[in-house]
Amino acid sequence: MYLPDFEYYQPNSLAEACRLMAKFGPRARILAGGTDLLHKMKHGQLEPEVIVSLNGLERLREITYQKGVGVVIGARATHNDIAGSALLQEKYRSVCEAAHHMANNQIRNVGTLGGNIVNAVPSADLPPILIALGASVKLAGSQGRRVLPLEEFFTGVHSSVIEPDEILTEVIIPDQPSTGSTYIRFGLRRSGALAVVGAAVAVTMEGETCREARIALGAAAPVPMRARQAEAVLKNQVITPDLLEEAGVCAARECSPRSSIRGSEEYRRDLVRVLTRRALQKAIKEGHV
């Protein structure tokens, strides 16, 4: 329960941060909000020799709209920054709501979007809704920058495609035709509980017909996953309660949750069914993204 010794750097530029990461490689860890990193260090799960803090990089905290690109959220934006962003409130309220309902207020004040993604835990709340909205992530490294779909970022529990010298700098939500989106999480108390299951959806409705649906599940597999079979059930179909239930059943079938102290595999699978159906209902009914 005490932080091990480490060297600490707080670079003033992204280039310098990348250079430090390239220099120290796997011996270094990025510090943003620290809600995961410091916890792991205190419990002896991580003992990095070097900490590179992003807290000198103010621009990484910005949330902006860039024409032709979409909404760009800096990786250092805290959950409360996201929950309270007027831009996101207007364009993607579902993302604000997802940020607002996770963890507790103290953690939302310091925990960051980038950390929530890079930590790569199945129960993270922001990846499902961002994946449902087709978001991409930008990674900056000593060799240059790359942009890839968030959906392709994760490779397993606590693992992703990010290289030791790379820093996740921003998340981009592209302009889109979606008419409704939402994220529903199920936790074991009203605050301060990890999601047992989370279901995010983005739908494009044309009258009563669903032209397109993207469903992303949290804590339902080792990585945030698209429920593509469930999506296929809905595509170009007239929406009925039975069809939504069928999509839920489908999602429950295609996911692969594990048993943990927060819920058995069987329980999680059934929650996927219920939450997927409810999220679809909500996104279609409320009609805002």
Place this chain on the structure above:
Amino acid sequence: MSQEYAVIGKSVPRKDGWDKVTGKAKYTGDLKFPNMLVGKILTSPHAHARILSIDTSEAEKLPGVKAVITHEDVPSLKYGISPARWDENIFCIDKVRFVGDKVAAVAALDEETVYKALKLIKVEYETLPAVFDPFEAMREDAPLVQEEYPRNINTEIHQNFGDVDKAMAEAYYVRTDRFKGQRTYQSPIEPHSAISIWDKDKLTIYSSTQSPHYFQYYIAREFGLPMGNVRVLKTHIGGGFGGKLEPTGLEFAGAVLSKLTGRPVRMFYDREDMFAHNRGRHAQFMELTTGVDKDGKILAVHANFVMDGGAYTSLGVASAYYAGALLTIPYEFDNYKFDMYRVNTNLPACGAQRGHGHPQPRFAFESHLDNIAKELGIDPVEIRLRNARKSNTTTPNEFKVETCALTEALEKARDLSGWREKKGKLPSGRGIGIGVGSFVSGAGYPIYRTDLPQASAVIKVNEDGSEATLYSGSVDIGQGSDTVLCQMAAEAMGYVYEKMRIVSADTELAPHDFGAYASRQTLMSGAAVKQAGEEIKTQLLAIAAPALGVRAEELDCREGIIFVKANPEINRTFGEAAREFFVKKGPLVGRGVYHVPKLGGKFKGAAVGTSPAYSFAAQVAEVEIDEETGEVKIAEVWDVHDCGKVINPALLHAQVHGAFYMGMGESVWEQVLFDAKGKIINANLAEYRLPTALDMPRLHSDLVDTVEPNGPWGVKEVGEGATTPVMGCISNAITDAIGVRIDSLPLSYEKVWRASKERKRNTSGE
């Protein structure tokens, strides 16, 4: 002056309120002394292992480390809080008995060094087979946790009152149900901490304790010191709930480290240590058999229980007795049999947690009674009214109950909650349930055998009469006893609450009191305080009388004014008379003492459950269940208490809210979980899910009036009794909502989901 009382019965501000809300209040861990070291205990990573060797040399070499100690450096005398079973050592000598057992300790200049030094202590273990289940532990071939308890049976109880077999044979309906409780932990916000200062032959310990007296007694015994050479005191306490009643390694190891280094040593637990030290709620396995007549009148009860005690006794002997003893309190029946095995396992030791031993059996009994009511087609409130205890009755295990307004409480809870309009008429997924509870207002006997009085108090009025100080050994652990006792003192003296000061919970400055446990202080400490206050008043009226030209008997004093009863216009101030007293006679001091009258029967274990008075409660909860996910929302709760005269309504209702909160957590959310090797896997506040403020329902706390002749001004307890009805109440409400009974705690979302699903499957299969 129309009201009967001037100071009690009012929600005066807490004595410690300002300091606490502004953050000014200092807790033990905040205190700093010159040259103070920090210390911590090294614990066992194994559930059961022989200690082959301990090498402290590397730790000792670390710069900043001032002392490293093991069993070789401390007394080997066994200690415990239950005198019948002293079975703990300061540090393990031959073997460790659970993950978290104490092995060594370090004192160093700062916390960081302490943590580093702990890692440098090399302990060689030979692991032994361990046992984690009490039923397995009772098998002949099970490993022994403690050599002196065959089949790991730490405590065995067989009590039999009346003629249970005959009554069961004659009953119209006999039912057996089995229930399981879970391990929970008190989780006080303030972690345990103790600062030991061993200076020549005097040992002073500041501790986060519920009872400086028991700490003083056991610490003095361990080190062979006269009690007077040990001073135990506290600052503010961030909650205890039963988990801070017995001294821990923090006091014992800290004392030795201080003696060795000649410096004050602050020892502390972090949150994980707290869970491992435990002394929380026992998991009980409860089989109840009850025989009733056609009308649901209880004729006989047989309680057949097993409890998982963990590795040591702690307060478990009392927990085991309480589990069965208090089942007889709320309902009247003549025939009762109680069998109990408390079994040692290689898990952290369990002890007393709010409601001590009783809440889980109460959950079982309230659930069981609802099952019986359902079978007989009787409304749950009605069956309770038919069995509710009355005033001036005696239980089959010989507890005298002088006041009991359970009937009135049940009727009031029924009416306030709209029970008649709701029961059986709520929409799908909603349910309403009732539970009752009761508790002792102080245990009739102290924890170890002694003829010391339960409580004593001294009040000293300032020389100029401008203020008065109450000296009391009572312990304010957050419940507000300093405030309540100052109100009582002011009332008895005829003085003003705002001018009262208090020095409490300090074995040197305050007179003896056993402390904050068994819900004893308002009644017991209060009785001593009242007597001390009255002694002040008597002396004051005598000195004031001549100047007013009357006899002392013609005077009274109230809110700082001494007046002629027949003509209140003739008066003088308390302060002026007090000054006159000091000038003429010296310090104006009042003394009070409280002994419990002899209580209880003569059978083995008759002492546990005796009390001068018993509180009663009826509680109704309405719940909303999401049957697809199992999510439980406790929507609204009505609690009606019979707790005698209320001294401070705000504090009383706060106790009900806090007790409900705690019971609610144990009902649905909380459980200490272990891996296959006996290590706790949720020893933190993220995965040991205490409910949050957002989970709290709207709670109506209401009262029925009684005046208990055995309590000062008629008081009884509230702090623990208010936890006892909760689990049964919520269990019954959930059962009403989903149509099926879950027989094990906690009634988690997943269990509710599973039960709802199985019921639907069964219903659709029919």
